[in-house]
Amino acid sequence: MTTGSIGTPQQLRDPNYTPALSQAIPLGIQHVLAMFVSNVTPAIIVAGAAGFGFGSDAGAMGFPDMTYMIQMSMLFAGVATLLQTITLGPVGAALPIVQGTSFAFLPIMIPLVAGKGVDALGALYGGVIIGGLFHALLGTFIGKIRFALPPLVTGLVVMMIGLMLVKVGIQYAAGGVPAKMSGAPEYGSLLNWSAALVVIIVTLGLKFFARGMLAISAVLVGLGVGYLYALMMGMVTVQGISDNWRFAKSFALPEFFKYGFELSAAAVIGFCLMAFVSAVETVGDVSGITKGGAGREATDNEITGATYADGVGTAIAGFFGGMPNTSFSQNVGLIAMTGVMSRHVVTIGAIFLIICGLIPKIGAIIRTIPIEVLGGGVIVMFGMVVAAGISMLSDVAWNRRNMVIFAISLSIGLGLQLEPGAVQHLPDTLRILMTSGLLPAALLAMVLNLVLPQELADESIDEVSGGHAGHGEGSLPHD
Template identity: 55%
Template sequence: MSDINYGDPNATPPMGQAIPLGLQHVLAMFASNVTPSIIVAGAAGLAFGGAEQVYLIQMAMLFAGVATLFQTVGMGPIGARLPIMQGTSFAFVGVLAGVAATQGLSVALTACLIAGIIHFALGSVIQKLRFMFPPLVTGLVILAIGLYLIPVAIKYAAGGAADFQMAAESFGSLKHWTVALTVVVVSLACKFLTKGLISNAAVLIGLIAGYCVAILAGMVSFGGVTKAAWFQVPTVMPYGFEFSLGAVIGVTLVSVVSAIETVGDASATTKAGAGRDATDDEIAGATYADGLGTAVAAVFGGLPNTSFSQNVGIVGMTGIMSRHVVTIAGIFLIVCGLIPKIGAVISSMPLPVLGGGVIVMFGMVAAAGMNMLTEVKMSRRNMIIISVSLAVGLGLNLVPSAVQYLPGIWKTLATSAVAPTALLAVVLNLMLPQDD
């Protein structure tokens, strides 16, 4: 073991060490990976706990694993061949939830497919586009994503997201908040009072604790788990192909931001694990894998994926940069994605349990954006870009009637919070002169 160079991506730790390390990577990202599918399924009007929602959860696990193998194993120029963990991206939730609610999952997934292909093509020019997305822009976009999602977290914690759920007498009840706060308290306790595997899986452990409390409170039905099969292969284009230019533009805009985030994660991984900068081939390969993973997932009903930053932290913490460890994690996710009963168990989780988890997760997304903005000098120019982009992006989301005369999909994009914030941040950053 002493002869193994753990800073080398090609290092192969013994299986007795590699399997627990791979499981650690899965536990750190598992909750964040399945949550976007649950939210988009709810926005599309799919029955909570129903077969269609279970299927979307399956696809989130399956194609997070597939996209991870694209990164770690690679094919030709595709893949960074670094220990980069892929998962379903929160960045797309705002746009996709709006599109799914107004035009259906067929339009949303078609947009994901086309955006994934465009994202793939970015691999050849990503280095030339980086100047458009400095920390000012990417930090703003990530902050907007977190702030947009926080009200969703509060609604889930209180017991519902749809209008009929929010109108129910039980909405906001002490029972719902007890379950949600159990998740929050246990997650924080595990994160800050423990180390290693338990600390990295803090949110997942919190969800399990909240789930147990919900079972004791009689809030969980296992009917869907009983009916679910033990094995199922994915379906090609389960919702059909339906093109909408506005939806494609919106999802592609977020894809560009996601590509820049992946570049940052690739660079952070090599810094954390090997103390060096990522090469041009590694950055291009990571972007190719990102886009290919998104496009392939969309073909089978999965949402866009991206690199997961929390897993970069595990590489830095353990000092083990072996891509083979993360390959094991990807295989584990693929196996989970082929077993509908696992998706059914996740789908049986009551909304307040999920709400407690996403309060933590969405808050962390917003905090990550704020952390990126700390790298930015708060000059008058930059403060104007931040204030105008956030004010318009979040303001239109809070007052959607302000753009009620825009045609369908354009209104959806304008009120998605993420798309207008990203567009304004990029344009203003390119147009406004630098301060003296």
């Protein structure tokens, strides 16, 4: 979507400018389309890991809980976005920042709920609430800790998030973890993979060859085409869709402490540590919005307010069964593309999300998406997360010191995630944290970056690179 006659260049760079409703509403919905799939996917993954049902014919098992979690993801993404755009005292940046459920927390959430059903959700949401409050606290000094999180650390963490999750995408495309565990013969079948491949092909085709809103909402359109393919192939039944629609309410308010509140050391520590990563991501997104939309650096008040909104939005969501929130990077790129800096445009998108979150029938329809179709979408999304991390790492000077930090952190973090039995004798809390893979990698990278002497940066890297010299800022060693 182009700016056309939306306003003058000066108006478009002003966060307080409001375009005419005929233009502001489509622009606001465009922001929702850009983030919609990424926003609801973590809730579906967590619900699936807990053992709730997938697809239109999954029966009543977990139906209300999965639908409710999808509903809360939409509702509180909208609420957190309003905190950013409208603000509440010091909370919020008064910028067009779109909030949504963060993939970054999935490596923490999945082990907490895996196979444990609804009984594990109390501890999960206890972690979300405490982690959200800690995240808000980070707003008071976020600017002072940025030195500990250079691109070497943040790029590694983002890349690790994607690497931790690509397995989930492959399992979904093949038929899902329950099918794998039960030894179902259809797991990994050509039919299952064909549904996932349809989504991938349509998504990539639109990303590369379409323009405007079609390109921006490529994953959403890809899932829609995949859904129609699954319907034609008998993977979804009209009766199943009808039952899901009929079973869901037309309107429902969120329930306070729906899943209770339980303090789990693993959940609290995990969410608080990941809050650092999310806070730094938000700082980067705020800077990207002000540079791309207004051609200036973000102010300290904007960064502080955005971090407050991240944490407060997450904590509020936790009280009602919502997922942790963070700023969405894809919407930062959308602002740069449209050139519209208006926070009120994003407010319209937030209101649309809140309306969707109050209508459980929308969550019920989303739940009917076959897991194989969803797998095609998340393969693309998680692969893009890995690519984003690699892009951040391109800003690193690949000298001996940085290669050692990267190598050790990646090896131990990824290794423990791939072989969790290696730490089976640790206490439960520590074992969950270590086998997440992400936390040991992030902590090692931060600590090593702080303690290893900078003098190592000037030394030869032949010893650690097998004789291939580094090539300076922004490049990787190559043959």
